[in-house]
Amino acid sequence: MTTKTGMTRRGILLGTGAVLAATGLAGRATELWAAEPLKVAGIYTVPVEQQWVSRIHKAAEAAKAEGRVDYTFTENVANTDYPRVMREYAEQGYKLIVGEIFGVEQEAREVAADYPDVAFLLGSSFLQDDALPNLSVFDNYIQDASYLSGIIAGSMAKGNIGMVGGFPIPEVNRLMNAFMAGAKEVNPDISFQVSFIGSWFDPPKAKETAFAMIENGADLLYAERFGVSDAAMEKGILAIGNVIDTQADYPDTVVASAIWHFEPTFEKAVAEVMAGTFTAANYGVYSFMKEGGCSLAPLGTFEGKVPASALELVAAKEAAIKDGSFVVTVDDSEPKSS
Structure with missing residues (x-):
């Protein structure tokens, strides 16, 4: 200039x-x-x-x-x-x-x-x-925190995780991919349903998309958008949050969240x-x-409910991320259902 x-x-x-x-x-x-x-x-x-x-x-x-x-x-x-x-x-x-x-x-x-x-x-x-x-x-x-939340999800899911996102753009894709990598760290055989609603703020559409995933066998949901946790709560399954901690609103549903600071x-x-x-x-x-730009939210109401082995892995990976000995891959490619 x-x-x-x-x-x-x-x-x-x-x-x-x-x-x-x-x-x-x-x-x-x-x-x-x-x-x-x-x-x-x-x-x-x-x-x-x-x-x-x-x-x-x-x-x-x-x-x-x-x-x-x-x-x-x-x-x-x-x-x-x-x-x-x-x-x-x-x-x-x-x-x-x-x-x-x-x-x-x-x-x-x-x-x-x-x-x-x-x-x-x-x-x-x-x-x-x-x-x-x-x-x-x-x-x-915040792929670091997303990866850690994936570890927890992989330890809590029975075998299929539903993932609802806004748009398949880099800032969404990298979080989903990191989450999926974390889940596979503890359960290599886990499968995923991935869908994008084409909106940044349409809770009803996100909720309906999540309902369809549950009908198709999802037993845990990744709530990249508002509305997903509502579907999980209504159907009695667990959810993982993204960017903010919504556990106070879903105390029996949201296990953990990757928080952006x-x-x-x-x-x-x-x-x-x-x-x-x-x-x-x-x-x-x-x-x-x-x-200090991201963290894993406190377990809160799920304290004592997450397998100890998963928490030990989370602690080890978090320490490695902070000291630079482990780097979570930044993968901006569009995640796919498996």
Whole structure:
């Protein structure tokens, strides 16, 4: 991105940093930038209670409660309206805009190019573009926790697991594939039914899809979407959650969940914007377990009900993931029924 003077924005930032360091004012500059809460806007295509988006919203709200950011948001934004809402927030002086652009990739990047002084942190299926230094991407790379939840599922299922997802895109596929790998770790003969409902938020459709899987022999369900756990509860079988912990709502149904913690991603972006060093990067790495970006939810009501051998394996694999001696494969290919 080049200014009218021919200098790149990144060059300006780096040059300013050098001057500050040379004059000993770097620390003071950070204090000044931190004096006012950072203006942050969230743009979401679904309600903020939807699993995935709720984690972004939760992290931003926590920072707002601490007085570090001035956060507002717009939910249920249609893809056709997304670029317009991006422009409106940019024009209003927001310095960091977060959201998800899976259905509006090209248009969103064009908007970002028009506002080089605004930082954009956007969920995307694609990587960052170094030619667009003010746009960073992220995704919920929580395959580590998904793998561990699969181990628990494999130890609790009788032989067939039903898996209901939104769309067969990388951010869904990698979690399903990791889950399936974990289940096979303890039960190599286990089989899967896999289906996608073509929506990010359609609990009735997800529930009906899950019912069909149960009719077809599924004895445990993987609830990538809302509605699946409702079907499991009504039919008296177990379920594994995804992204958020819903056990409080399904105490006799949801055994475990792979939890996404967006805080490391959000805090990194806020810090970079405040320091004037935000640039194009892949923030997906901050969702990894070793970065604190994901975890396995507490067993809660299922404490003492999961086989000890499975829990021992979970503990060993978790330790290995954190120390780097074991790496869960990131497999973005579409999972298939078996």
